[in-house]
Amino acid sequence: MRTVRDVTIALLRELGMTTLFGNPGSTELPLFRDFPDDFRYVMGLQESVVLGMADGFAQGTGRAAFVNLHSSAGVGHALGNLFTAWKNQTPLVVTAGQQARAILPYEPFLFAERAAEFPRPFVKWACEPARAQDVPAAIERAWLVAMEPPCGPTFVSIPIDDWDQPCPPHQARRVAADRLPSPVAIAECAAALDAARQPALVVAAGVARDGAWEQVVALAERHQARVYVAPMAGRCGFPEDHALFGGFLTASREAIVATLASHDVILGLGGPVNLYHVDGQGPHMPPEADLWLIGDNHVHAAWAPAGQAIVAQCHHALDALLAASRPAPRARPAPLQRPARLDGAAMTDGYVLQRLADLRAPQTIIVEEAPSSRGPMHDRLPILRPDTFYTTASGGLGHGLPAAVGMALARPHDKVIAVLGDGSAMYAIQGLHAAAQWNLPITFLILKNGRYEALHHFGRHFGMQHLVGTQFPELDFVALAAGHGVPGRSASNAAALDAALAWSLAAAGPTLVEAVID
The missing domain is CATH 3.40.50.1220 (TPP-binding domain)
Incomplete structure (x- = not known):
């Protein structure tokens, strides 16, 4: 008889989930014994990065992605981006390791006491199977629930010793889940x-x-x-x-x-x-x-x-x-008035985004996490094609950079541009490593103003003139990129910006442009 691992791998292949996102830990390792050649494992250097990459991949493919986290600690690291996936209505099957069933009564190291409750309320369904032989059925149910509208993440906790247990075959089912109107x-x-x-x-x-x-x-x-x-x-x-x-x-x-x-x-x-x-x-x-x-x-x-x-x-x-619908003829409303173009005399976020719009091809994919530049982005960086703009629906930070990596894995023939604030980028800077490992065609554009500008905006809203803990002028994103294997350039004026953007947009692999803005 085959093992739980054998049956699960066959199920994942049948469901099309052959890309696995994770950060390996001890309670998950038996899943990867004799890892099949037609699967790929995408490593993230921290679990929030793992979850963000899987979110971008699932949105890019339109199908649920498989995530493997390390016990409760890994689930805890990933919760911020799990919340974002929940708000994004992204279909994900999130799994996490659990200690061996035989020692669960003794609360062992890396034990999750109520594993299925921990990620709630940010999953549609969660369970820890009662028997090892129930693992494939639980993963299939998680996939079906994740893909049923409204889509969203699901969660399965799997004890470490389940993978090597004998298991009967499991046949995947078809479930039609379209929501049709009245x-x-x-x-x-x-x-x-x-x-x-x-x-x-x-x-x-x-x-x-x-x-x-x-x-x-x-x-x-x-x-x-x-x-x-x-x-x-x-x-x-x-x-x-x-x-x-x-x-x-x-x-x-x-x-x-x-x-x-x-x-x-x-x-x-x-x-x-x-x-x-x-x-x-x-x-x-x-x-x-x-x-x-x-x-x-x-x-x-x-x-x-x-x-x-x-x-x-x-x-x-x-x-x-x-x-x-059969309306009578109507007059067309007046078109929206566009703001006047900027001349580049000042290196503002609006000017950077205007030049990006000028230089990029309209079919390139924008993945954005620059909250304080959202207004200038709306004014200066129009989205012209379907499925070419993605951002976080939760308001949480640390999603955009790894989501761009997942998007590039999902759509390898498209250029991906991650438009990131400097504060946002630092929530998940480790995601650059995966972009380098897979040599993905991503432009990471960092709008560097040296502080949490969004908080300064809200500070003005509340009448606060001085905010503590919001400045970080020392960050060097070109050096950070180089440390992760990604080449980068810095630009603090219009000419340097054009040269850096042209270089980055033409590159076949990952690059980073640090735009130093006023």
């Missing part, structure tokens, strides 16, 4: 859009997850509807050079109402419209506006403070809306 609700939503005087669409990350970019463009053009990006959207859902593009909603109650004030029917797609970062007052939507929400996450539908919701995947719902 025909009655779609008809009502289509009628509201048809009757609208000035409709608007608000796109969130679910549009990209469901591959609905083209359907959103078609619906917007049919209705001549202005299209906004939802607050803190983690992916791109509409071309930002389109004449109907209306810009980005701010995560503030008053700002959302002010931006949408001229619209009488608002359709939110793929995520929350009313996502807030600061407290506010007043209505959640313009008082006379009719709000509709469509997305696969029933939790978003439940807590939304306004509007009628349809729980469905965006591509199915938009196909139905396009079939049902």
Whole structure:
């Protein structure tokens, strides 16, 4: 009879999970005995990096990635990026080692007392199998649950001695899990859009997850509807050079109402419209506006403070809306006014991002984690193609750099550009090592201002003029990159920036550009 390891490897092969992300520890090693040649193991130098790489890989492939962590300590290290994966709705099968079953009653070293409870509430399902022979079934269930909309991470704790136990064969099953819309609700939503005087669409990350970019463009053009990006959207859902593009909603109650004030029917797609970062007052939507929400996450539908919701995947719902919607002709709204171009006299983040937009090919993939430069990025670095922008939906730091590595592993023929703040980069700088090991085509662009600029922004919001513990002018990212095997260049003026970006964007392997900004 084959072992649990043999049966699990066969299952992972059948499910397409042949790339494993991990940081090896003692309680996980038996999984890797006689590791098959058609699998690859991607090592991260810290478990948060491991989780971030797997997140980027899963988003890039559209399928659940396999993660192997080291007992409770490794799960603890990974929790920040597990939270981000939960908010990103990224499908992951996260496993962790557990001590041998025979010594569990004695609370041994590296023992996890309540292993399946530890990662909650940031997983959809978690278990420690009752028997060794149940491990393959648990991993398959974790995969099925992770892939069922709304997607998300799952967790399985596996005792060290389970892998070598005898195990009967396990056959993977097929489960259809599409979320289809209610025909009655779609008809009502289509009628509201048809009757609208000035409709608007608000796109969130679910549009990209469901591959609905083209359907959103078609619906917007049919209705001549202005299209906004939802607050803190983690992916791109509409071309930002389109004449109907209306810009980005701010995560503030008053700002959302002010931006949408001229619209009488608002359709939110793929995520929350009313996502807030600061407290506010007043209505959640313009008082006379009719709000509709469509997305696969029933939790978003439940807590939304306004509007009628349809729980469905965006591509199915938009196909139905396009079939049902027949509006009268409308005038096209005036195009969004773009800011004047910067001349480079000052080395600002806006200028750096403007030059990146000028020099990059539009199909390159942007993975962003530069919170204080989000506004300049919206103004200066338009996203023009589907599936070319990714960022953290949680607000947590340390996701962007390793996610760029995972994205490059998932899409090896595409150039990946990681746009990172200097503070953000230091949360997961070890991820550079994996980029070097796999010689991945990534440009790491570090916006170096020598401090946590986002906190200074919030300090001004709270009337604070001096903030402690927010300065780090000594960091040298070119030296840090070299220490991980990645060549780098620093640029502190316009000419040096152009030369460094041209060099980096043309490189076949990983490179780092440190842009020193005012």
